[in-house]
Amino acid sequence: MKILLVRPPRIKQAVTLGEMMFCEPLGLQCIYKILKEQHRVEILDLMVQGEDFHKKFKEFNPDMVGITSLCIDVDNVLKLAREVKVLNPKVITFVGGTQAYLSPESFFTQHVDHVFKFTTTDNLKKLMELLSKGEMGPIEGVCSRVLDFEGAEAKGRNEYMVPDRNSTKKYRSYYSYLGYKPCAIMQTSLGCSKSCDFCLRWRIEGAREEDIDLQLIINQLKEIEEPSVMICDNDFLNNEERLEKFCDLLEREGITKNFICYGSVHSVLSHPHTISRLKDNGLKAVLVGYETFKNEELENYRKKSTVEDNIKASEILKQLGIDVWASFMLHPDWDLEDFKSLKKYVKKLRPEISTFSPLTPFPNLPMYKKYEERLIYNPMEYEAWSFGKVTIKPSKMSLRRYYFELLRFVLYVNVRMNSTSYMIKRFGVGTVFRMGRGSFGVVKTYLNLMFKA
Numbered sequence: 001m002k003i004l005l006v007r008p009p010r011i012k013q014a015v016t017l018g019e020m021m022f023c024e025p026l027g028l029q030c031i032y033k034i035l036k037e038q039h040r041v042e043i044l045d046l047m048v049q050g051e052d053f054h055k056k057f058k059e060f061n062p063d064m065v066g067i068t069s070l071c072i073d074v075d076n077v078l079k080l081a082r083e084v085k086v087l088n089p090k091v092i093t094f095v096g097g098t099q100a101y102l103s104p105e106s107f108f109t110q111h112v113d114h115v116f117k118f119t120t121t122d123n124l125k126k127l128m129e130l131l132s133k134g135e136m137g138p139i140e141g142v143c144s145r146v147l148d149f150e151g152a153e154a155k156g157r158n159e160y161m162v163p164d165r166n167s168t169k170k171y172r173s174y175y176s177y178l179g180y181k182p183c184a185i186m187q188t189s190l191g192c193s194k195s196c197d198f199c200l201r202w203r204i205e206g207a208r209e210e211d212i213d214l215q216l217i218i219n220q221l222k223e224i225e226e227p228s229v230m231i232c233d234n235d236f237l238n239n240e241e242r243l244e245k246f247c248d249l250l251e252r253e254g255i256t257k258n259f260i261c262y263g264s265v266h267s268v269l270s271h272p273h274t275i276s277r278l279k280d281n282g283l284k285a286v287l288v289g290y291e292t293f294k295n296e297e298l299e300n301y302r303k304k305s306t307v308e309d310n311i312k313a314s315e316i317l318k319q320l321g322i323d324v325w326a327s328f329m330l331h332p333d334w335d336l337e338d339f340k341s342l343k344k345y346v347k348k349l350r351p352e353i354s355t356f357s358p359l360t361p362f363p364n365l366p367m368y369k370k371y372e373e374r375l376i377y378n379p380m381e382y383e384a385w386s387f388g389k390v391t392i393k394p395s396k397m398s399l400r401r402y403y404f405e406l407l408r409f410v411l412y413v414n415v416r417m418n419s420t421s422y423m424i425k426r427f428g429v430g431t432v433f434r435m436g437r438g439s440f441g442v443v444k445t446y447l448n449l450m451f452k453a
């Protein structure tokens with residue numbers, strides 16, 4: 001069979017980082033590797049500007065079209081599936097990815113034939129085998145239209161798979177992570193035992209770390225041509241012993257890359273000497289969730305660190321010369337004083353880059369119930385759930401004023417607190433120009449939201 005695997009285009013009107021950066025579609029590259037054993041498979045990445053779905057469809061003339069999905073992509077995925085059926089009703093459509101895992105029902109329409117609630121080598125191969133024989137029956141983790149989309153309640157998780165990075169060879173120069181371009185991404189571990197209250201990641205991957213064999217990781221690294229690699233594990237710095245072994249292997253194999261990763265404050269505090277060794281092996285920047293300046297909020301979020309821990313971790317990372325890309329969560333019950341306190345706190349922490357996200361009680365989180373009465377959007381307004389929009393009605397000021405404070409804060413931090421000069425020093429003027437254009441898009445979206453509020 002001929003199978004076309006598609007990543008939907010960026011969504012301009014949603015608040016996303018898409019204008020600034022996007023990385024390789026790992027999930028599609030993983031299933032490509034399995035499917036290509038028996039089929040002719042191609043990836044079409046519509047996030048890359050200039051790619052045209054109709055043109056590709058006509059050229060490749062697929063028997064099946066598989067589409068990946070994140071929360072905000074639902075409308076785009078459904079539109080693509082509809083287009084497939086209009087172009088050729090015989091072509092089979094199937095959908096997978098994060099949104100299919102969290103809410104498979106969002107894709108239960110007449111244009112989607114199969115929804116992968118979770119994906120394993122077995123269920124993928126089983127579907128292909130049945131389709132090749134022209135048969136159909138229940139498959140674990142797959143909700144099929146001919147079976148009335150049964151199985152949405154099935155329990156199971158996405159399997160760790162090794163991606164085939166050659167599948168995106170023609171796109172690879174576009175893939176970046178903030179200033180690092182070209183940049184690959186890889187996953188070395190699943191799950192997160194910190195299980196913070198607002199976080200979807202441990203819910204998707206499990207509440208304990210499942211570390212993948214390091215030799216398998218080193219083999220992938222050896223094949224990655226890009227000089228920079230973003231490790232998208234939830235807390236790559238978590239396991240001291242594993243990190244030491246990782247450094248041993250990098251040194252033994254002579255692998256030199258720029259590494260960027262997510263790391264928790266807890267991990268930074270627990271083994272700074274190992275993180276220092278990792279720095280000697282290429283660790284350039286860590287994405288840390290400091291979230292808030294209030295211990296009470298950190299506790300409510302079930303974060304395992306305190307405000308004081310955050311300050312200590314920021315000092316350690318400064319001393320080690322590792323850049324910090326910090327994220328903060330804006331609480332809907334903040335007043336003007338709180339925004340001022342956050343400003344002071346950010347000044348104290350001095351991260352190289354700061355990003356801010358309004359607290360988002362995503363429909364699958366228990367937090368959703370707590371804020372249900374105050375929600376501005378309903379769960380079907382998919383594009384609103386990007387972790388960029390204010391989704392909970394603020395209690396201490398109007399929504400318009402809240403957006404105003406948010407915008408003022410974002411501009412203050414980015415313009416006054418040196419992140420521009422840091423970016424120029426680190427990545428050069430060209431990159432800053434590209435990112436500046438992206439940030440301008442985000443600012444414009446926020447301005448629109450403010451005036452509409």
Ligand code: B12
Nearest residue numbers: 016017023026027066067068070071096097098119158159
């Ligand atoms: C890398 C990454 C990105 C990359 C690339 C994402 C991509 N898939 O194309 C970029 C930078 C582009 C990105 C952007 C965004 N992201 Co993001 N991202 C991640 C991250 C860190 C890792 C995802 C990943 O690659 N995992 C590994 C792969 C292997 O897993 P996977 O894609 O799920 O694939 C598996 C299965 O789902 C399946 N599969 C995947 N696709 C398909 C397709 C078919 C047909 C089949 C059968 C199976 C299948 O195969 C794999 C088997 O293991 C996750 C956090 C996390 N740890 O999950 C957040 C995450 C997925 N992102 C998230 C969000 C919110 C966003 C943004 C909206 C953020 C923003 N405001 O800008 C944007 C949206 C972009 C857009 N559409 O415009 C949320 C998703 C929430 C949700 N409910 O969907 C997550 C979970 C982070 C979070 N906040 O909790 N992201």
Ligand code: SF4
Nearest residue numbers: 192194195196199234
């Ligand atoms: S440490 Fe990070 S990835 Fe882990 S649960 Fe908390 S917010 Fe999520």
